[in-house]
Amino acid sequence: MRIWQNKAFFALTLYGIILGASVYAADPPKKNPPQKDPRQAEAPEPGSPGDTLTREDARMAYLVYKLLDKDGNIIGADLARGAKSFYQNCRPCHGEDGMRVNFNPGGIPEFIGIRARRDLPTFWYQMNFGDEERRMEAYIDEIPVDEMRDIAAFARTLP
Template identity: 35%
Template sequence: MRVPALLAAGLLAAFVAPAAAQEHVHQERAAYQDPWIKGTPADPSEEWLIAFGGRMYDQWAEILDQNLPARTHVSYPKGGPAKGADTWRCVECHGWDYKGADGAYKSGAHATGIKGIAGMAGADPEAVVTILRNPTHRYTPDVMPDAAARRLGLFVAKGQVDTTRFIDPATAKFKGDPARGKAMFQNLCATCHGYDGKAQNFGSTSAPSFVGTVAVEDPARLLHKIRNGRPGEAMPANIWMEPETLANLGAYAQTLDTK
């Protein structure tokens, strides 16, 4: 069997110069991942637009290749736990469960007393954009362009889920079957996160945070990222998955090591 020249060169490089071969693979991966991360389909589906908006809810400046404003948002409560750039993130005030002061953020390190966005589920996306532009939110077109604001509005209107469908609020456990979620994690998620969920550290060396850590400590955050992807990363948005599948995957993630 004849081996194509490009493949042969790659195999040779892998054996003769492993470091160089790995760098070549990294460059090739970036060549197709960067347009996927930062680009837009010629004919985007509504689900793609919603998931884009979901990533903006997480970290809109990362999505738009901008820096968050350094100053604390003028509407952020005085004496609130956050300061500076983080106060411009939607999730910092409204929570991963979208319920704000009525959900997980009613107490603890993110408590501000600010209501969530759950009341805007099913609203006209343009009404959400109007709210983003108002004097309270101050996401003017020079901060958040119209096209991006519409995608965020679409997420708020059509992309929210009631987290209690997936997560028991009393126990913070996913309402799923970990045995069924295991097959999905090992065949899909492990590609990037490893079979033990520890291939990527979202924290630091001294305070690591892995898939299992997030699943146990902040399951709504995990659910949001599974459905919408992670800003600036080649993580697939699984917004198309059935609720039962998402719950199974979350239940398995909660069995993984947290440290």
């Protein structure tokens, strides 16, 4: 009786193992499919049909990724040219020393120099695309990008 029961038990167990193995063999659990590293994806040529960056993205990417070194310094700026261009384009509103427009009225005053030193992407964004509500002009069609780089470097020397 016992033996018979054991045999039946073993037979059932064996059947279970075979069944499990065949199910596994028919459909083995999938490993995670290999993931592509997005950083290694082929970048489309700027301006090509595959290039989906907006004008804003493309400009900001260039300024932030191509013109800043790993310490956040602006690469290859010409300060004298930046000063000239600043006086010509920005001084009328922002003032000789950049302190005529305070971006933080009611708080600790913040001027163009502080913005250029502490938050260059914002500085660049504002210079390129402006802010209609705040009456800051957009210069993307007025000032060539290498001159913007120079203005930013000069602005960093202002208070």
